[in-house]
Structures are given as C-alpha cells and as structure tokens.
Amino acid sequence: MRIDVITLFPEYLDPLRASLVGRAQQDGRFALAVHDLRQFATDRHRTVDDSPYGGGAGMVMRADVWGRALDAVAGPDTVLVVPTPAGERLDQTLAAELAGAQHLVFACGRYEGIDQRVADVAAETMAVREISIGDYVLAGGEVAVLVMVEAVARLLPGVLGNPESAVTDSFGAGSPGLLEHPQYTRPPVYRGRPIPAVLTSGDHAAVARWQRDESLRRTARRRPDLLAVLDADTLDEADVAV
Numbered sequence: 001m002r003i004d005v006i007t008l009f010p011e012y013l014d015p016l017r018a019s020l021v022g023r024a025q026q027d028g029r030f031a032l033a034v035h036d037l038r039q040f041a042t043d044r045h046r047t048v049d050d051s052p053y054g055g056g057a058g059m060v061m062r063a064d065v066w067g068r069a070l071d072a073v074a075g076p077d078t079v080l081v082v083p084t085p086a087g088e089r090l091d092q093t094l095a096a097e098l099a100g101a102q103h104l105v106f107a108c109g110r111y112e113g114i115d116q117r118v119a120d121v122a123a124e125t126m127a128v129r130e131i132s133i134g135d136y137v138l139a140g141g142e143v144a145v146l147v148m149v150e151a152v153a154r155l156l157p158g159v160l161g162n163p164e165s166a167v168t169d170s171f172g173a174g175s176p177g178l179l180e181h182p183q184y185t186r187p188p189v190y191r192g193r194p195i196p197a198v199l200t201s202g203d204h205a206a207v208a209r210w211q212r213d214e215s216l217r218r219t220a221r222r223r224p225d226l227l228a229v230l231d232a233d234t235l236d237e238a239d240v241a242v
C-alpha cells in the first residue's frame with residue numbers, strides 16, 4: 001500500500017514516523033509521502049484559499065490549487081479520502097475497507113473546507129470517500145488523517161505483533177459491536193484492590209464467560225447504541241444484569 005498526504009502543515013504528520021506506524025514503514029508494510037499543498041499554488045503570494053461564494057465566514061480552499069496537487073499525486077487506482085465533519089463516520093468496518101486499497105491519498109482541508117468541485121471532479125476518475133472521525137470541530141483534517149492512518153496501518157499484514165489484537169480489541173472482527181472487557185496485569189493487588197479472582201482460577205471457560213459478560217455489561221452501560229445492532233442470540237448468551 002502507498003499513502004500520500006497533502007497538507008498545508010506537513011510537520012503535523014511527523015508522528016506517523018514514530019512507533020507502530022513508523023516501524024511499519026521501515027519494514028516496508030506501506031510507503032508514506034507527505035506533500036505541501038502550497039507548492040501547487042502558482043501566484044506570487046502562494047494563495048490557497050479565497051472567500052466563499054454565497055457569503056459566510058471564513059475561507060474556502062481553492063479547487064485549482066487542489067486540482068494540480070491531485071493531478072501530481074493521485075491516479076485511477078487511488079482512493080481519495082477527504083476528512084470532513086460532513087463525511088460518513090469512520091468505524092472499524094470502514095478502516096478495514098480502506099486497508100484493502102492499493103493507494104490512499106488524504107486531502108487535508110483547513111479553514112471552512114475544500115471547494116466541493118475538487119471531490120466531484122476526482123470522483124469522475126477515482127474512488128472518493130469523505131470521512132468524519134466524529135461529531136466535533138477540528139482546525140483541519142491533519143488530526144483525522146493521523147487517526148485514519150493508524151487505524152488502517154495496524155490492519156495491514158505483518159504490522160501487528162499479535163494479529164489476534166485486530167480481532168479481540170473493541171470493535172475488532174472477533175467481537176463486532178462489543179466493547180473490550182477490562183484488562184488486568186501484575187501487581188496482583190494495587191492500592192488494596194485485587195484482580196477479579198476468576199482470572200487466576202485456571203478455569204479457561206469461566207474466564208471466557210467472565211470476559212464476555214464484562215464486555216456486554218460495559219457495552220450496555222457505555223454504548224447502549226451498539227447493543228441495538230447485536231443479534232438476539234448474542235444477547236441471550238449473556239446472563240448479565242446490566
């Protein structure tokens with residue numbers, strides 16, 4: 001997989017050189033390139049934005065500048081991802097779909113966003129996904145790109161030390177729609193609090209049942225919306241009073 005990011009603030013993407021995502025690049029699991037949008041502005045002042053047609057506050061990023069950037073970076077096999085609060089919501093299913101792409105180009109908008117014609121024209125020759133990471137306001141798309149690149153990269157073959165994690169974590173393939181159960185490790189007692197006794201009982205069936213019940217209990221308390229999409233059999237399995 002190749003990932004290109006186009007942004008006014010290339011340094012915002014430096015964290016992608018660190019940790020799990022950075023190591024995945026070093027191991028050749030995917031290639032990452034970050035491009036400064038301003039290099040595609042042609043006037044003396046390197047202008048990238050202008051006032052919105054129809055009035056309103058703020059500035060909108062110009063289509064001609066973005067068009068030149070995408071001509072240089074994207075192609076027919078590209079999935080163009082445009083982070084926007086007005087997009088479809090990112091979830092683990094969408095992250096897995098993006099992880100199957102050969103080439104992702106992330107277009108980081110600032111200000112009031114990018115002229116809509118950029119996505120509309122791109123959609124004539126490539127796949128375009130306008131994606132939100134949640135219902136809150138950011139200053140630009142860069143933080144959303146950090147989130148999406150990490151969510152995608154960890155799903156690429158060879159990136160996770162324990163591929164099982166991609167299944168057992170909250171929202172992982174192995175437990176779609178359930179939050180992960182609480183986790184514990186040494187010391188056995190922390191400030192007077194022991195760990196749940198079942199976890200050292202050696203009874204693997206009882207441990208699995210406890211983990212399942214805790215996932216359901218936690219999901220019911222924190223994300224009842226997720227329970228609504230679980231099938232009746234899954235709910236019947238649980239004998240938890242939530």
Ligand SMILES: Nc1ccccc1-c1cnco1
Nearest residue numbers: 083084085132133138140141
């Ligand atoms: N608020 C934003 C501003 C600019 C680009 C993306 C976003 C965004 C993406 N997901 C939520 O918000």
